[in-house]
Structures are given as C-alpha cells and as structure tokens.
Amino acid sequence: MQINHASLPGAADSAALRTWAAQYRRFAEQECTDDPLYVAICRAIADTPELLALMQHAPGQQARPNLLLAALHERLLVGVPHALASYYPSCGGSRAPDAELPALLLDFASQEQPALIAHLRGRATQTNEVGRCVVLWPALNHIARWRDADRLALFDFGCSAGLNLGVEEYRYDYGVFQHGAPTPAPLLIACEWRGDAPAPRAAPWRLVARQGVDLAPVDVQDPAAVRWLQACLWPHDRVRAERLAQAVSLARKAAYPLRQAADGLAVLEQWLAELPAGVQPVLLNSWVLAYFDAPTLALHRERVAGLMRRHGLLWLSAEALALRPPALAQPPLPQDYQPGSSSLWTLQWADAGGALQQQALAWSHPHGRWLQWLALPP
Ligand SMILES: C[S@@+](CC[C@H](N)C(=O)[O-])C[C@H]1O[C@@H](n2cnc3c(N)ncnc32)[C@H](O)[C@@H]1O
Known part of the structure; x- marks a missing residue:
C-alpha cells in the first residue's frame, strides 16, 4: 500500500x-x-x-x-x-x-x-431525495383544498438539485390509490399510505412558479455533479438510484430555476414580491434546518414569520421531530418511528390577526417508503 x-x-x-x-x-x-x-x-x-x-x-x-x-x-x-x-x-x-x-x-x-x-x-455528502415527493404532493393538495387555490408557487429552500420542484411530474402509487401526474408518468414512486386519505381537490391545482435556493445547488446538467449525488447513495439501493436517475433526466429537460445564495430568505423575499396576483406561495424545506445553529434557526424562524404575515406565505417543513414549530405539541409517534430519521411534515401560516398557526400534516419515512397522514381534511 x-x-x-x-x-x-x-x-x-x-x-x-x-x-x-x-x-x-x-x-x-x-x-x-x-x-x-x-x-x-x-x-x-x-x-x-x-x-x-x-x-x-x-x-x-x-x-x-x-x-x-x-x-x-x-x-x-x-x-x-x-x-x-x-x-x-x-x-x-x-x-x-x-x-x-x-x-x-x-x-x-x-x-x-x-x-x-x-x-x-x-466535497460534502449531499443527496436529493425525490421519494419525499410522496408527501409533498398530498401536502400541496391539502393546501390547494384548504385555500381553495388552483395556482400554487413552490420555493424550495435547501433544494440540492431541485428535484422536489418536479413534484407534479411524478406519479405516486399508495397501494389503494394513486395521485400525481397522469399515467403513463415517466416516474412512478411507491409508498405505503397509513391513515385517512384526503380526496384530491375537485378542480386540479398546478404549480405556476418554482424556485430553488441552496448554499451549493447541484447542477443537473453537469455529469460530475450528478455522479456525486449518485455516489452519496448506498450501492445496494437500486430503487433509489433508479428514481434519482429518472428525476434527474426530467429535471434536465425542465431546467428548474435554482440559485446559489448564502441568504436564501433574501431570494425568497424578492421572489414573493414578483409573483403574479392570486397565486398561493409555499415555502418548503426538507432536511435543511438541522444545518442551522440555534441562534441562526431562531432568526430564520423570525424572518419567515415576517414573510408569512406580509405575503400570505405558507411554510411547509419536513424535518426531524425536534425541529418542529416551537408552538406545536408533539404528535403521536408513528409505528416505525426512528429518532433522527423519521420526517415530521408541518404547515405554518399567519392568521388574519398576524398570529402564527401551525399544524402537523404527516409523518414519513425519510425516503418516502411510508407516510402516515395526520391532518384533518380542510
Ligand atoms: C440533506 S440535504 C436535503 C436536500 C433536499 N431538501 C432534499 O429533501 O432532498 C440539505 C441541503 O440543504 C442545503 N443547505 C444547508 N444549509 C443551507 C442554507 N443556510 N441555505 C440554503 N441551503 C442550505 C445543503 O447544501 C443541502 O443541499
């Protein structure tokens, strides 16, 4: 040697x-x-x-x-x-x-x-888990029904390669029912649905604007960058690798707008100001808040609260239990709960008086093998 x-x-x-x-x-x-x-x-x-x-x-x-x-x-x-x-x-x-x-x-x-x-x-280990879209789609559907909104705009904070921005392009097989893109869809993701299943909004909703921001966005047009994403997966998991390859190939064609930024919320604020009227903006972060130290997280929450009050922004967050909204009581743990890897999906918003509200939407496996829906139908 x-x-x-x-x-x-x-x-x-x-x-x-x-x-x-x-x-x-x-x-x-x-x-x-x-x-x-x-x-x-x-x-x-x-x-x-x-x-x-x-x-x-x-x-x-x-x-x-x-x-x-x-x-x-x-x-x-x-x-x-x-x-x-x-x-x-x-x-x-x-x-x-x-x-x-x-x-x-x-x-x-x-x-x-x-x-x-x-x-x-x-390099740093970096992934972009497209399996999380099995929860993102019903979460956006929940928002569309609750807000009676047929046009949504999605801002992915910590987007990695931006593959979650393709949420509408994939189809989801929950065993007893399917949602998402019409068949035949280029990517079908299987997930075990647990709990009540809310119906899709009677009139379909769609994303009319998408934006991703990351400290180090992954350029899907760059083969070396994509290979590193693949290398960060474990070699035996062919399902994840195949899913990643298909999502990357769709993202290459769609060319979702991704920005590199140290201050992603400044990008969000500008993006909100430029959205057409009548569109419901949604901020998403999935497995990002753990990168923040406590003071940075507190400041982040305060700044997002301001954006929720001023722009009617809704905040969808998929993180570990400990990173749930501070005022949210701990929901009952799911059957296969794994500390540090099960995702808790939450929704936050500002009410008419400017007070912050929050709701637990779902638990899920970190790569979307199962989801347990928690939210009551709106
Ligand atoms: C574990 S990955 C999750 C990626 C993606 N959200 C997903 O669900 O697959 C965390 C991502 O957050 C990004 N990130 C961490 N801190 C950030 C910050 N302050 N602003 C923007 N992105 C950040 C990292 O670069 C990385 O791409």
Whole structure:
C-alpha cells in the first residue's frame, strides 16, 4: 500500500486514528446495517490505519464515514477498472463481501489516492431525495383544498438539485390509490399510505412558479455533479438510484430555476414580491434546518414569520421531530418511528390577526417508503 503518510502519525494522530476507527465501527453497527457491503467496508477501514489516515484530508465537520464511502463509490461509478467493483451492485457487481475485500479495498484506495483526497478535501455528502415527493404532493393538495387555490408557487429552500420542484411530474402509487401526474408518468414512486386519505381537490391545482435556493445547488446538467449525488447513495439501493436517475433526466429537460445564495430568505423575499396576483406561495424545506445553529434557526424562524404575515406565505417543513414549530405539541409517534430519521411534515401560516398557526400534516419515512397522514381534511 502506498498511502502517503507525510503528515502521519504523531501521538495526536494516533488518537485521531482511534477516534475514526470507533466512528467506522459505530457506522457499521448502527447506521448502515441494511447494507452488508458497507458494513464490511466500514469494518475493513476501521482495521486499517492506512485507510483511516485518509480522513485527515476531510475538513473538521466533514470527517465522517459516509464522505469516504461516497468518495470510493464515485471512483467506481466513474468506471475506474478494479476488482473492487465486483462487490458494488451499483456497478453491476453481485459478489458478497468476503475475506478478499479488505485487500482489494486497500489496493483500490492506493491506486485512487489523489482523487480520493480531492473528494475528501472539497466535497460534502449531499443527496436529493425525490421519494419525499410522496408527501409533498398530498401536502400541496391539502393546501390547494384548504385555500381553495388552483395556482400554487413552490420555493424550495435547501433544494440540492431541485428535484422536489418536479413534484407534479411524478406519479405516486399508495397501494389503494394513486395521485400525481397522469399515467403513463415517466416516474412512478411507491409508498405505503397509513391513515385517512384526503380526496384530491375537485378542480386540479398546478404549480405556476418554482424556485430553488441552496448554499451549493447541484447542477443537473453537469455529469460530475450528478455522479456525486449518485455516489452519496448506498450501492445496494437500486430503487433509489433508479428514481434519482429518472428525476434527474426530467429535471434536465425542465431546467428548474435554482440559485446559489448564502441568504436564501433574501431570494425568497424578492421572489414573493414578483409573483403574479392570486397565486398561493409555499415555502418548503426538507432536511435543511438541522444545518442551522440555534441562534441562526431562531432568526430564520423570525424572518419567515415576517414573510408569512406580509405575503400570505405558507411554510411547509419536513424535518426531524425536534425541529418542529416551537408552538406545536408533539404528535403521536408513528409505528416505525426512528429518532433522527423519521420526517415530521408541518404547515405554518399567519392568521388574519398576524398570529402564527401551525399544524402537523404527516409523518414519513425519510425516503418516502411510508407516510402516515395526520391532518384533518380542510
Ligand atoms: C440533506 S440535504 C436535503 C436536500 C433536499 N431538501 C432534499 O429533501 O432532498 C440539505 C441541503 O440543504 C442545503 N443547505 C444547508 N444549509 C443551507 C442554507 N443556510 N441555505 C440554503 N441551503 C442550505 C445543503 O447544501 C443541502 O443541499
């Protein structure tokens, strides 16, 4: 193995190696248990100081197992020929993890070291989970019925590649009924619906404006950027990968407007001011608020409250339970509740007197495998 040890290991670095090894073991035991390949790879990394040493190239907060896993995956998705690919279902492989895997992993990491280091230094794990649209569509339908609005406008804060902006283009199969785009739709997403099912609005609604904003939007026209999104998925999950590929291909044609901005709410304010009259604006964030520290989140909430009061904006939020609107009581937990990964979908608005109101709409699996509808029909 020719991993470059130039800045390793002093006594402090040995401590760092032990910390990273513990992180990989924990990741194998708790976070990727449904992917045997990632379990085996994480254990192999934890046992191999040369591989652990790569983590020194990831900046502080990013030094997490899934960044190196994504970097390795990206090199295989790009088509680098190596026997390691035979373990990755995403690369056509079907080999089960075996005793040869650690040596092949080390050999591959040695061969690809410069590219891996570049990823560790410059990339962050980033996904865009189009499966969340299984809840976004009924949530928008709920809003359309409640507000008697047939024209909605969607602003996706923390949009990643903007794939949630295609919510109307996908069809949703909830088992007993379907919603969304007419058949045959280019993308059909399956979801188990739990709870009462509100009827769709009698007259159909549509999105007449869409905008995404992100600190680092993913350009769907850039193959390398899209490959990184794919690399951040786990290699065994072919359903998610296929869904992502189809949504990206639709987004390439639709070219939804995405903006890079450090202050996304300033972009939102300008967008609201320019919307045609009679359109109901909706702000969406899904799995974004966790990136904020407490003071930033408080300021964000205050600024969005002002926009709700001044522009009739509705705020749809899909986040972990702890990030629900502060005045919302905790709804009963769903059957498969997973702390830190089940999504709670909430709606907030300002009433005629300017007081903030909130409602829990649904629980869902983070990738939309199931949803439990909570909101009463409007
Ligand atoms: C976990 S991803 C979720 C992406 C997408 N909303 C989804 O549901 O798949 C979080 C996204 O939030 C973005 N983000 C984090 N902080 C942000 C901020 N202050 N302003 C805009 N985007 C932000 C990240 O760049 C990343 O694309």
